[in-house]
Amino acid sequence: MIQKFISFTLIAAFLFSCKKEIPKETLTKEIAKIATVKSLNYQQLKPLLEKQDDKIYVVNFWATWCAPCVKELPYFEKIGAEYKSKNVEVLLVSLDFPKQVSTKLIPFINKNNIQSEVVLLDDFNEDIWIKAIDATWSGALPATLIYHKNKRKFYEQTFDYETLENELKQFLN
Amino acid sequence: MKTIKNTLILAMLILMTTAFSTRTENGYKIGDTIEDFSLKNIDDKMVSLADYKKAKGFIIIFTCNMCPYSVANEDRINALDAKYKSKGFPVIAINPNDPKASKGDGFEDMKVRAKEKGFTFPYLFDEGQKVYPKFGASKTPHVFIVSKKSMKVEYIGAIDNSSKNPDAVTEKYVENAVDALLAGKKIEKTETKAIGCTIKVL
Known part of the structure; x- marks a missing residue:
């Protein structure tokens, strides 16, 4: 007893x-510490948002200074770990300011031991690429794109684990 | 027991739908007529758009203390007011955040920040968060240009095409829009987008 x-x-x-x-x-x-984060402009990021392989991609747009983003990040990490065997891959697209990559972003990734791939999106003309990523996106962070081949869904909202998992499940099978 | 559970689920669903319905979908669109508001300024006086008898319109900017994208635009907002107040389009800044959900966005903090940056425009506190949902503002910074006399929404969006880095700007959306209004011309781009911070609610 x-x-x-x-x-x-x-x-x-x-x-x-x-x-x-x-x-x-x-x-x-x-713990493998990272020293750099790949910086991409929109043209370089674009191929990562429209892959045609068998994987389901969960792409989260976030930044270290965005409190609701930081709060939901563990759920994306958990999704990435739990559904890795089901062909799910998480990509974290940071919109941190380029000058804060070494002072904020990299220390954040190392401190929290972030396992998902992180890239920095650094591009002006936001009007063009925000609309291109999704016509409904106002530009507010956080935002999430889930896609599998040509099936896509965009979410300008925050997630808890359960809601995120339920959305992901619509892409499984 | 089952009914209690069902009622709870129903209550949660209703809560969720109402939570989402306050989001951007219901806000003003281009061409809509806006309702005036009365909000407290950092000098403790109430401000309404009707107070501006001589204005031809307004550059209304939802912004705040804590969002780095807002901070990156503070000098540009000051510059807009400097350029257009005398021409009849003053800047009216509104902080839409709930200070309980965003530490550093309280009314006293707003006074401090306005003084530090030498804001030349009213910086209003959206107490109770009643004004920003009417506009459909979804983030900071978020600009709405309104023209008198019909108080019509003429432009919604970003200040320019490089919110993070003022040195990379090649297109000044707000300036172009106000210049067009002043010249009696059609605004070329009435809706633009930029990255911003979500408006903080509890």
């Missing part, structure tokens, strides 16, 4: 601790 109680407490503590922080398993992995 006591043993049962202890294991229950342990599980509860584990679940609770996972809620807010980065999943524990990532901490046990060898």
Whole structure:
């Protein structure tokens, strides 16, 4: 009985601790620090938003200074980890200011041990590429694109894990 | 028990739909007539558009203290006011954020920031967040140009085509729009987009 109680407490503590922080398993992995983030203009990013392979791509537009983005980032990390075997890939497109890449973005990625691929989108003429990425996007962050070949859905909203997973499930099968 | 559960689910669904319906879809479109508002300025006085008897229109900008894209545009907003106030199109800035959801966007913080940056225009606090949903503002900064007498929305969007970096600007959307209005010409681009921070709500 006591043993049962202890294991229950342990599980509860584990679940609770996972809620807010980065999943524990990532901490046990060898932490590979990154030193650079690839900077792309829209023309260079575009091919990553319209791949025609078998994978389902979850593309999140975010920035380290965007509090709601940072809050939902662990859900994208979790989706990337849990659905990796189901051919799902997460891409994090940062809209941080170029001058803050080394002072904010890279330290953030390393500190939180972000596993998904991060690229920086650095381009002016936002009017053109915001409309090209999705006609309904007002330009507010965070925003998310899920696509599989030519099936695409765009979300100008924040996600919790369950909502994100439900949206992703529409692309599975 | 089951009914309670169902009621709860229903209540949640209703909450979710209302939460989403306050989003941008219902805001003003080009050509719409806007309603005047009365909001508190950083000098503690109430400001309405009707106060500006001589204005030909307004450059209404939803902006805030904390969003880096807003901060990156502060000097440009000052410059717009300097250029167009005397021509009849003053800048009216409105902070749409709920300070409870965005630390640093409180009314006192707004006073500090306006003083630091030498804002020459009213910087209004959207208390209770009643004004920005009417406009359909979705982010900061977000510009709405309105012309009198019919208080018609003439332009919605970005200040220019390079929000992050003022040195890379090649197209000044707001200036072009106001210049067109002043010249009695048609505005070439009435709707543009730029990256911005979501308006903070609790």
